[in-house]
Amino acid sequence: MQLDPAICSSARLARDRRFDGRFFTAVKTTGIFCRPICPARPPLERNVTYFATAAEAANAGFRPCLRCRPDSAPGSPAWGLVSTTVQRALKLMRSEREVQSVEVLAERLGVSSRYLRRLFAEYLGVSPLAVWQAERALFAFRLLRDTALPIGDIAFEAGFNSLRRFNSVFKQIYRRTPSEVRRERVAGEAPGAKGATVRLYLDYRPPLDWPQLLAFFSARALAGVEQVDGEVYRRSIALEQFRGVLEVRHQPDRHRLEVKVSGEGSGAVLYLVNQRLRRLFDLDADTDEIAAVLSRDPLLAAQLARSPGLRLPGAWDPFEYALRAILGQQISVAAATTIAGRLVARYGDSFIDNDGCEQWLFPTAPQLADAQFDGLGLTRARAQTLRAFVAATLDGRVNFAEPELGEWCKQVTALPGIGDWTAHYIAMRGLSMPDAFPASDLGILQALGSEAEKGGDGEKAKPKQALARAENWRPWRAYGALLLWQSLAATRNTGEAQ
Structure with missing residues (x-):
């Protein structure tokens, strides 16, 4: 580039x-x-x-x-300046711990391996393998300096199944061995052990509107799974054979988030935790570019001035969020959260964390394969939509592996009971697609009403009008939608904010 x-x-x-x-x-x-x-x-x-x-x-x-x-x-x-195919490839590479061959990666993207290599060379100047090795070596360096995990564990966490291969790649990039870097680490921390707490640090470019993010998550916190306590975000997680709890605090003076991960079980999960949290809190957002585009609209410019450091709240798991979005169709935030809590209690698993507290895990698609969703307070039609969505996830008709926006909407709207609003809202928050835009959303239409900009309660805009106005916000329409919700004079617990 x-x-x-x-x-x-x-x-x-x-x-x-x-x-x-x-x-x-x-x-x-x-x-x-x-x-x-x-x-x-x-x-x-x-x-x-x-x-x-x-x-x-x-x-x-x-x-x-x-x-x-x-x-x-x-x-x-x-990365936002590169081709869509390269962006999708990078997200797929970062969504799994172990390296994927170019051939496998290309097949998942529906292109030839030769074409994918050419795209990486053209847009990034390096091969897919070189990108993977450099990013994983940099992540390993962070663990060597910031944690007390044994070097063998760090190699595994970074995606290397061979310690010899890890040492070779690391030395090639850093011109020193992992052991030499580890000896320079600040003394005083005991070696990591099974069940111990590990700290990660996630840097970002300021500003970051942390209070706004926490307020958003707090209103939708799922009992037993998520919790916002003061300035701290917590949730239970399950990755591979690991079960545990993560705790996130803001360190504004150092422009980073501190993450504590504790739990037990097998599997290397720290790299995946790092990637998922960066997406959950939208830490890699180009806030300057987003503001430059959206501030051309007077209504959005006014809200941006009140909320610098805008971030798009994401989701820990796309499947989990998709089900919550379906549950939230045409009902309030509080009602949707209550029903989601019943779903977790009925079909999810629980475990005892390191502090002796019971934690719950949102059920996976295989766990819900035979679920009827009766007794949760759902209509028959809504229960049928959930069953259809779970079945489509299991048989591959719904693909969460970074599809394009149009492709995603086509996949899910083919299912009964899922319309354009749900498709775009899942894309916006569940898949962190920056250009998703649920144009028929009640809150958006209210904010864009003829008197909304004057602080009144005028008529709602029409979806076609919302789409036409949002055309000038591309490729950041999702952020525009978030600003519109924030601009409402009072919080309205309607379907726009599930």
Whole structure:
């Protein structure tokens, strides 16, 4: 990807946090690449070159700076500039712990492996394998420095099933062994053990409207599964054979979230936890670009001014969220949450966490294969829709593996009882698709009404009018929808906010 050297030069000399993760500065004389905010003395311009991603810099032979730690940089919004196929490939690569061959990845995307390699070379300048290795080595470095996990466990957590392969890739990128990095870790923490708490740190580019995110999740917290307690978000998780609890706190002075993961069981889950939480809290959003587009609309500009650091609340699991969206059709947030709680109590599993408290897990599609959903307070039609959706998930008619927006809506609206609103709302929050837009949503139509901008209670807009106005918000219509909900004078617990 092409970068403007003048902009990059100004940003790194100013150590501008808005550009953290947008590009990396490689120093030819030292062979090191840094974040734009690196506290080291800036090198001369003639001695630097710029890369859009850490993977590209590492593939060019530069090693990561041990002072500014590119492993901690926020996700690069530059991915949004690449082709849709490359974006989908990257999300698939990050959704699984182990490496996937280019052939398997291409087959899942419906393209040839040769074409996929060509796209990566054209847009990213590196191969899919090089991207995977660089990202996983950077994640492993973070675990080496921030946790006390044994090196063998870290290799497994980062996706390497061979310790020898992990050591080889790590040394190739960092020019040092994992053991050498581990010896530099701050002393005082005992080695990690089964059932121990592990801390992760998720960096972001400021600003981040954390209170708004917590308020959104708090109103929809599912009893036994999720909890918002003051400034802390908690939820139960199950990945592979691991069951546990994660706890998320904001560290605004350091522009990051602190995550505590505790539990027991087998399986390496930290990389997946990292990726899911980044999506849940939308930590890689390009807030400047989003604001630049949406602020052209006066109504959205006013709300953006009140809520800088807008993020799109995501979902921990797309299937879980899809069922909750279906449950929430045409009823209030409180009613939908209550019914979802009954579903968890009827079909979900429970376990005792490390503090001796009972936790519940949202049921998976296989667990619901024979569920009738009776006795939950649902209409017969709604229960039938849930059964149809579960069946379609199990037989592959519904595919959560990063389909395009149009493809997703076509898949799910073919099922009984699922219309355009539900399809777009699941896409918006369950799949974090930034251009999803539930145009028929009551809250959106109220906010866009003829008197809404004046603070009155005028007539609602029509869905066609909403679609026409939102055309100018592409590709960030989902964020526009969120701003419209926030702009309502009073919280309306209607179907727009399940």
